[in-house]
Amino acid sequence: MSNQATVLNVQRFTLHDGPGIRTEFFLKGCPLRCDWCGNPESFNRKAEVGVYQNKCLTTDKCSECSDVCEQPNMLIFSDAALQKIDRSACTSCLGCAQECPSEAIKQWGSEMSIEQCVEVTKKDRGFYERSGGGVTVSGGEPLLQSDFVYDLFKVCQKEGIHTCLESSFFAHWSKIDALLPVTDLFISDIKLMDSAKHKKHTGVDNHKILDNLKRLSTTDKPLILRIPVIPFVNDDLGNAEATADFILNEMGGRVRTLQLLSFMRLGEEKYASLGLDYPMRNLEFDRIEFQNRVNQLAKYFNQRGIHCLVGTKESAG
Structure with a gap:
């Protein structure tokens, strides 16, 4: 079962x-x-996250995702805003999605x-x-x-x-x-x-x-x-x-x-x-x-x- x-x-x-x-x-x-x-x-098949750049509050206002990420270098920022994720380094811990207050990082699954x-x-x-x-x-x-x-x-x-x-x-x-x-x-x-x-x-x-x-x-x-x-x-x-x-x-x-x-x-x-x-x-x-x-x-x-x-x-x- x-x-x-x-x-x-x-x-x-x-x-x-x-x-x-x-x-x-x-x-x-x-x-x-x-x-x-x-x-x-x-x-x-596994749960994963999607990145919506236009929703990011930028790290000068919010650093929730980088604070909880198991692999901080996985999160790639530009002009203080999250741009994308290095998926080869992602462990799928999903912590970033769970902590993101603006749904700039969305959990799928x-x-x-x-x-x-x-x-x-x-x-x-x-x-x-x-x-x-x-x-x-x-x-x-x-x-x-x-x-x-x-x-x-x-x-x-x-x-x-x-x-x-x-x-x-x-x-x-x-x-x-x-x-x-x-x-x-x-x-x-x-x-x-x-x-x-x-x-x-x-x-x-x-x-x-x-x-x-x-x-x-x-x-x-x-x-x-x-x-x-x-x-x-x-x-x-x-x-x-x-x-x-x-x-x-x-x-x-x-x-x-x-x-x-x-x-x-x-x-x-x-x-x-x-x-x-x-x-x-x-x-x-x-x-x-x-x-x-x-x-x-x-x-x-x-x-x-x-x-x-x-x-x-x-x-x-």
Whole structure:
């Protein structure tokens, strides 16, 4: 039994990732590096800190971070203000984030126990019952902490609470198989059908993902699929045709809904706070033309008999 997980965020009263009103736990750590990801703080499995220079009070007014840092030279200042962190020297003690009074140093991730997560869900149980909602676990990639997900969902199941897992499905099938008895709904992406392009834009090929989707389609578990539609990456008809063929021929059409989520330029400030380059920084495209392409792709999928929605996350049961 895994009693603790590194949780990036807890969102209450969410309406997007599963039916009804939900409590969503975002677990930290992800093996993919999607160019368009807006949540770089989810990459690292361990808790870490981000630096927001414009919030720093400067050392002539505040020295809380340097006073508690285990490696004082790790904090790099310019004109008396914190500029960045030498992450090669950081021990992840998190003391600087805990002491910073202005959130110039922000902690991403903290340990939560099953008991703490259950306590959160108890507060929202009335909303689940009235709306047909429940608990969703997302990421990052929650299958990196699949034992914790199993234990949490098992408790939810005993309490009659609907459970939903949102995952990239980039994991060994055994981890998904173990969660089948305690998971009521699965949500996954199907980003690109061309394996080489998938690896180029996400850091991994898609063989394991597609195999897991085929295996899940042989069970009785409902599945929502999502395509994050990215300009000049996967917004072409060729990828749509290959995706439709896969859903209909390899999965037997066993998909409740296919959602097309249009690219939004998100997360640039978070990338900077972590000392990372934003991969989509130089992307330029016409928003109206792009949205028209997305709408045409949705029309194509619906013509193929695949229930498809644009720019939304399903909230219906």
